[in-house]
Every structure is written in structure tokens, then in C-alpha cells.
Amino acid sequence: DENQVGHQANSLVCINDEGTIARIVLAGDDDYQVIVNDAKQQGTLVSLSDDQVLLPGFIDLHVHAPQWPNSGLALDRPLYEWLEEYTFPLEAKFKEAKYAHLVYDNLVETLLANGTTTALYFGSVDNTGNLELVKSCLAHQKRGFVGKVVMDNPEQTPAYYRDESATAALNETENFIHEVATLNENQTIPVTPVITPRFLPSCTDDVLAGLGKLAAKYDLPIQSHCSESDWENGYALTTHGKRDATVLDEFGLLTDKSVMAHGTLLNGEDIQRFKDRGVGIAHCPISNVYFGNAVLPAKKLLSENVKVGMGTDISGGYDPSVYQNIRQAIMSSRLLNDGVDSEITPDLRGKHDAAITAKNAFYMATVGGAKSLNLATGQIKEGYIADLQIVHAKYPTFGQQVPEDTFEKLMYQTTVSEIDHVMTQGVFVK
Numbered sequence: 001d002e003n004q005v006g007h008q009a010n011s012l013v014c015i016n017d018e019g020t021i022a023r024i025v026l027a028g029d030d031d032y033q034v035i036v037n038d039a040k041q042q043g044t045l046v047s048l049s050d051d052q053v054l055l056p057g058f059i060d061l062h063v064h065a066p067q068w069p070n071s072g073l074a075l076d077r078p079l080y081e082w083l084e085e086y087t088f089p090l091e092a093k094f095k096e097a098k099y100a101h102l103v104y105d106n107l108v109e110t111l112l113a114n115g116t117t118t119a120l121y122f123g124s125v126d127n128t129g130n131l132e133l134v135k136s137c138l139a140h141q142k143r144g145f146v147g148k149v150v151m152d153n154p155e156q157t158p159a160y161y162r163d164e165s166a167t168a169a170l171n172e173t174e175n176f177i178h179e180v181a182t183l184n185e186n187q188t189i190p191v192t193p194v195i196t197p198r199f200l201p202s203c204t205d206d207v208l209a210g211l212g213k214l215a216a217k218y219d220l221p222i223q224s225h226c227s228e229s230d231w232e233n234g235y236a237l238t239t240h241g242k243r244d245a246t247v248l249d250e251f252g253l254l255t256d257k258s259v260m261a262h263g264t265l266l267n268g269e270d271i272q273r274f275k276d277r278g279v280g281i282a283h284c285p286i287s288n289v290y291f292g293n294a295v296l297p298a299k300k301l302l303s304e305n306v307k308v309g310m311g312t313d314i315s316g317g318y319d320p321s322v323y324q325n326i327r328q329a330i331m332s333s334r335l336l337n338d339g340v341d342s343e344i345t346p347d348l349r350g351k352h353d354a355a356i357t358a359k360n361a362f363y364m365a366t367v368g369g370a371k372s373l374n375l376a377t378g379q380i381k382e383g384y385i386a387d388l389q390i391v392h393a394k395y396p397t398f399g400q401q402v403p404e405d406t407f408e409k410l411m412y413q414t415t416v417s418e419i420d421h422v423m424t425q426g427v428f429v430k
């Protein structure tokens with residue numbers, strides 16, 4: 001569960017030709033030495049040095065691929081201004097294939113280098129750019145889920161960057177689904193197209209209804225933003241007289257293949273709705289500091305068995321590293337927690353038992369993400385896909401260290417330089 005991380009020394013992870021973990025052989029097992037010798041002969045044995053650790057690859061549940069050039073920029077602006085002044089103008093540039101290729105290739109490589117083996121991407125409105133993103137994922141063997149962003153509401157989107165109409169948006173979404181299928185032919189890790197209404201304010205009711213139908217027709221994952229900010233929450237209440245989770249649900253957009261970003265302001269009723277439908281939440285702790293001004297009650301959601309994974313939310317979040325988001329998730333949760341001496345400062349911050357551990361955060365970055373995407377990844381276990389990373393500690397230990405401590409230090413201190421190798425579906429990509 002979310003409170004445990006298993007570890008195994010002196011063992012051999014056997015990966016078959018399909019890139020699946022076929023077996024984990026322990027040093028004490030009868031055939032251990034035979035298998036090691038065979039692998040040596042075939043030249044397929046990879047040995048870890050004493051300071052290296054094998055971990056599952058991370059799953060980034062929420063990345064805006066076209067916002068990569070803006071990462072680390074304009075974080076002091078409120079969401080609405082940030083979208084209008086920085087984000088929409090940048091995303092509009094992705095109708096140009098050459099620019100899209102340049103940015104996306106770099107992003108995909110960067111995410112892999114950071115140990116992220118699977119990512120759920122928002123693309124942009126134009127499919128020219130979106131197909132470049134699909135091609136970059138395929139070229140780099142990266143497990144990608146990619147959505148053509150839908151935004152057709154003329155009141156909340158600029159004329160230079162929107163779908164021309166609900167019908168046009170639905171046609172382009174359907175075209176994208178077919179074009180991805182063509183690009184996927186003969187590929188070992190196919191890209192999955194994702195139904196992607198940007199968020200409630202950007203979309204007309206007609207488009208939301210149509211997208212719900214397309215998701216059902218093609219049995220596809222769905223992604224959007226939900227309960228991210230006071231502004232968005234207020235918009236839903238003023239225009240629809242309902243909460244955004246309710247509206248999305250009524251249009252068939254909350255299913256067990258849905259991933260909703262942020263969710264910091266979900267209320268009890270919304271959370272019950274997410275549980276009933278099997279919706280996953282992309283926890284974007286860095287972005288939430290800047291645009292949501294809120295902390296996701298991750299501990300509570302995990303203990304209630306709501307699916308929660310980690311998202312970088314580039315460029316609402318400034319860093320492409322899931323490790324960095326693991327750290328922020330832990331730190332933010334502690335700010336939500338009530339004081340040590342809560343009798344003296346009762347209800348100062350107000351949430352009892354809100355702090356999460358490094359293990360909880362690691363669980364979200366691996367198992368939580370995999371559950372949200374219905375994937376057999378995120379664990380080093382027989383039958384699971386071999387999406388893995390090999391890392392080493394940043395600093396010396398100056399003596400013996402128990403595995404739990406090694407793990408915790410890795411979570412707090414790993415940067416791109418300590419990630420030695422990354423593998424997707426049994427193939428080294430770093």
C-alpha cells in the first residue's frame with residue numbers, strides 16, 4: 001500500500017523480449033547462478049554497482065508539452081493573466097511543425113533523463129504540433145498519452161488560439177485519434193490519444209457533450225483540470241450553477257479512465273463522485289503553490305483509496321523532475337498539518353494527520369500514476385512492464401545505512417545527474 005516500499009538485495013530481474021518482467025530470481029534460488037551465467041554469455045547481464053539502486057520509472061500524470069519553453073517563467077501571475085499573456089501565445093506557435101519538433105524532442109528527452117518513463121500530456125489546439133509530440137514519444141520509446149487540447153468558448157479564449165466551433169473541435173479530436181493510430185503501426189510502445197477539454201471555462205457545453213461521446217465511442221482516457229483555483233470554481237458556479245466536477249460528470253467526462261489535474265478545492269461530494277467513478281487525480285504540488293494557492297489533502301485521499309498520481313504541470317510547475325514534485329508534495333503537506341502542539345494552537349492550519357511521507361509520495365509517482373492510467377507499470381514485479389531507472393546516491397553515506405534510509409535520501413536528493421540509466425519496456429533509453 002501507500003505506506004510501504006519493498007526492497008530486495010542480491011536479486012536478478014529477468015526481462016523478456018516483450019519488455020515485461022518475467023521473473024525475479026533471488027540469490028538463494030536454485031537456478032540463480034545458471035541464469036546469471038546464461039545472461040553473461042548472451043551479453044544481456046546488467047550488473048548494478050554497490051551504490052546503485054533499481055527503481056520503477058516515474059509517471060508524470062500532467063504535463064503541458066507546449067509550455068516547456070516557458071518553464072520557470074511568469075509564476076507570479078494569477079492563472080487567468082498567465083494563460084492570456086504567456087501561455088496561449090506560446091501554445092499558438094505549435095501550429096508550426098518545425099518549432100513543435102524542436103521543443104517536443106527536447107522535452108521528451110528531458111523527461112526521460114529525469115526518470116519519467118510515462119507521461120500524460122496536454123498538447124495544443126493544432127494537430128500539426130500534436131502529431132510531432134506523438135512522433136517524439138515514438139522515436140524516443142517513451143510511453144506517452146497525448147491529448148489534442150479543446151477550447152472553443154469564444155468568451156474565454158482568444159480569437160488567435162481557439163477551436164473554430166464545437167463541431168470543428170470534435171472533428172479535429174477524431175482526426176487526431178485516427179492519425180495517432182496510423183503513426184502507431186509497428187511501434188513497440190504505441191501512444192494513446194486522450195480526450196482533452198482544457199477546463200470548464202474554455203469549453204462550450206456542446207463540445208463537452210461531444211467529447212463525452214467520443215471518449216465512450218473510442219473507449220479513451222480523458223484529462224482536464226478540475227477544482228484548481230478559486231477563479232475556476234467561481235466560474236462553474238456562476239455560469240452553470242454547479243461545481244465543475246458535477247458539470248464534467250454530467251457530460252460523461254468522469255470515468256475510470258479520467259485524470260483530473262489539481263483537485264485541491266474538491267469538496268467531500270466531489271471526492272465521493274471521483275471515488276464512485278474511479279477518477280484519478282494528478283497532484284501537481286509545485287504548480288499548486290503558484291496558481292492554486294492550495295494544498296491537496298493527499299494523505300486523506302490516499303487513505304480513502306482515491307487514485308492519486310504526481311504531475312509536474314509544466315509550466316504551471318517550474319521543474320520537469322517528478323523527484324522535485326515528490327519533495328514539494330511532502331513539504332506542502334506539512335504546511336497543511338496542524339501544529340505539533342495543537343492544544344496551544346488549535347486549528348491554526350487545521351488538518352490533523354495531513355503530512356505525507358517520502359514513501360507516500362513515491363507511491364503516487366509510481367503506483368498511483370499507473371492506477372490512474374490503468375497500466376501494469378510502476379512496480380518491479382513479475383508481469384509488470386519493465387519501465388525502470390537506475391540511480392545512485394548524491395552524497396557519500398560515511399558508513400552503513402539501512403535500505404529505508406537509502407530510499408529516503410534518494411527521494412530527497414536525486415537530480416538528473418544521479419539518474420544513471422532509464423529503461424522503457426526493456427530497452428535502455430538513457
Ligand code: GUN
Nearest residue numbers: 064198199225287291316
Ligand atoms: N487551467 C487551464 N489551463 C491551464 C494550464 O495550462 N495550466 C494550469 N495550471 N491550469 C490551467
Ligand code: FE
Nearest residue numbers: 225261313316
Ligand atoms: Fe495544467
